[in-house]
Amino acid sequence: MAISFRTSLLLIFISLLGLTLATTIWAVMRATDANARANAARELEVAERVFETLLDENSRQLTDRATLLAEDFAFRQAIATNEENTIISVLANHGERIGADLIIMLDPSGDVRISTHAIGEDVDSLRQHIRTGQSAFSELTITEGQPYQLVMVPVEAPDLIAWVGMGFVMDSELMNGFRDITKAEVTMLYRDDNSGAIRTLSTLNDNPLSVPALSGRFASALNVAANRLRNDGWLSRQSTLINSADQQLGILMSVSLQEALAAYTNLRTQMLGIAALALVLAAVATALIARGITQPIDTLVRAARRIASGDYRQPVELDRKNEFGVLGDTLNSMQDAIQDRERHIAYQAQHDILTGLPNRDRMATLMNERLSSAPDEPFGVLLMQISNFDALSDVYGVSVMDRVLQQAAERLTRNRRSDDRIGRVGTDEFLILAEHLSPAQCRAVVHQYQLGFEAPFHCDAIEIKAETRIGVVHCPEHADTYEDILRRAHIALNDARHHSLAFALYEIGRDEVHLRKITVTHRLQQAILNGGFELLFQPQYDLRAGRIHSAEALIRWQDPELGRMFPDEFIPLAEQSGDITLITDWVLNEALRQMAAWQADGHDLGVSINLSARDVLQDDFIDGLIARLRHDDIRRDALMFEITESAVMADPEHALRNLQRLYDAGVSLAMDDFGTGFSSLSQLKSMPVHELKIDKSFVLRLDEDRDDQRIVRSTIEMAHHLGLSVIAEGVENRASLALLYDMGCDAIQGYYLSKPKTASELREWLATFDQHRLESLHA
């Protein structure tokens, strides 16, 4: 997932601040914790001193009380009676008076006279004291499992008569008193044997040291106790008050760590509160800052996207004086610049740079707009061409002609009718969209535009006379799409050129033929490249020799798009486009190959091949042909080239020269379609041919038409007189054949004999040809 700028800024700020705060709080807490512990330790130290002082004070008070008691007259009197019962009475009474829990009386010598408790071994230490001093003293002792503060006072009457000891049990009440003063929990640990369980007396609730009972070495037991308390959250300080072989007593002063830290807990709470507040404030501030950044960025991003999508009109509105404002202004000026450049590019894309007129694309747009806005409103389209542009260009060069074109554009613009649109659509072509052009006005409008070209153009000192031609299309009558309009205007223009007219109107239907021609020409080129032609052979019968002596090679073309195509249609187009030479080449190759095959089969069969006018006029073709016939192992005598009259007519001199070369090379030539052209007899005389081929139009109905009979007969005679042989094509019945035979025709060709056949069909046909069917003619 992509994290937004705002979020990442927020994360960074908050985590940085959080880290800082956390570190600070951690450091402070560490310091305060250490401080609290140190304070607690100090407190404990003080508490322990206070405790010791209290203990001393307590024993001093007890001593005072005991001393006061021992000085009581009645007391002394009672002791002095030396009567045991009285002594018991007074000891018990006075002991109770001062709240003693333990009473012991010793002889001045130190022997125990009487005692409430089995004070045991401790007496030794008392005796020690008694012997060395005369004044009262106190000590701690543990008797019968209870710790006591024992005060020993001498009883003097006035001589020392006894030592009386008053013991005060150290109970929880005393502990609580100590606690109230020291402000520390007091725990007393003690035992009066060396190995037994250690008893504890504590001010702590649910004394945690009671279970399990402590035992073992006293010093380590104290440590264990301190540790156990620490686990319960108490910081303790220990001191040993008695540590003799059979009595041990220690004190643990404890303060609650929690309480010690309580003050700091408050501090921590406050710090956490401050930290939380700081984080929230920082988050809000960061969010605000981020918004201050992301909002203009969002605006800029939106603007950039809009500009990228091509909308430059809307300015970026960022009312800020900071960097964002500058960026916004920059975007705006960039937008303006792009807009300007785009306008410029659009102008260039739509206009001809040389003349400033709308160009071909622009005219297409205008025309399409015009067609779609008012399709039924008539208008005219004038395609004007400077007809002598190429020639002028050859003479004066491009730069001069550019200036001519500029002036021409100016003149056209000057003569422009108000609603007309003029554009330059080709090097020397202008297209005029003439509004409301009716056929009646046509001539006048055309004249108006051509008028501008009457005066010569002046370039430097040169005077140039430009001639123009115009093709006119009336819309929507003639065409209603730009493509059609332009093409048909060109057709009209071509018509004008063909007929050397200043202008020509488009004639309806011209375009379809034209299109067909273009298509056929195009497909023909494809066929030449990729194949698609087939060669058929129509046999020719030698009437004199009485045999099939040759066959005419006829091209057939099966096109996948156009279907079966006839030579009548595509050969003229191939001649126009110049592709005929390639086709002739193909036919020649194919025919020669086939002839060789026949020869190999033992058929003495020649081939007639049609040459087009174009072939004849192409010198290099003739060169190649002659060279080829000379080199290849070809029976030239079996080869016949047929040329139509019209082929020679276009450029007779050139054609005749080339024909002569073929003739000289030993190739047989025949004049095809004889009788359809307008060749003069003188030409015929000069034609280097061996044979005439009477056109089938004279032969098809020969048996019925007497005129045809006369023409054919005289043609045959004439040809024979000129030394030419004659062949008739289009023979379709036996009657015509018989007539031709009688007329002395040399050979025939036609459906009566055979229709054109493929090479393989011909081979079969030859094998079964009934010689005798025709031989009867001889009879």
Add this chain to the structure above:
Amino acid sequence: MRRLKTGLLGLLGGVWIGGAAQAATLPGLTLVDLQGQPVSEAVLVLEGAETTAPEGEPGEAIVDQVDLEFVPRVAVVRAGTRVRFPNSDDTRHHVYSFSPAKTFELQLYQGNEAPPVEFDQSGLVVLGCNIHDSMRGYIYVVDSQIYGVSDAQGRITLPAYSEGSADRVTLWHPDMKQSMSLSLSDLRQAGGETLEIQLPFTLPETEPEPEGSGLRNRLQRYKNNGD
């Protein structure tokens, strides 16, 4: 039995008049506390009453000390009575009193060593023992001839007295802050064969022997073990 309530009204009771014109007797009285518990060791004095019997001189009384207690604990004596304080315990006693009616001291003594003490002034004398702080005894010294101390059932039966010699009774008990005075006529009006008088206090719960005497026991035990 009729019950006579004390209170602000003061006394109650009818005085039963005996057969003899000169002699009068009060009906049998039963003293109870506010809870109805019989109050023993309460003192009742018929102020100023004179006995119908011929008046004798005040005699001698005995306040013994048995098991660290004064026996009886409460004694009523006519002024001028000499009281002996024999010691029946095996420990000595040091009997003393600081009461205004009689201040005296009998220093540590045993047996019948101590001389009798004459109580010549009426009033309350509180007795103590200097070496047995728990010992307490009361000698109520009166001028009247007619008085009594309630027994364990709280009953007091007074002897006959001379009609008209007294008109008030005073009631006292160690646990009462002050003595109480009742008009005899109120008592008489209450009438009846016996009369219950409610005293305005509540007897303290009888505490078990304080364990404090453990010290004595222990010392005693030590002594016995030593013997």
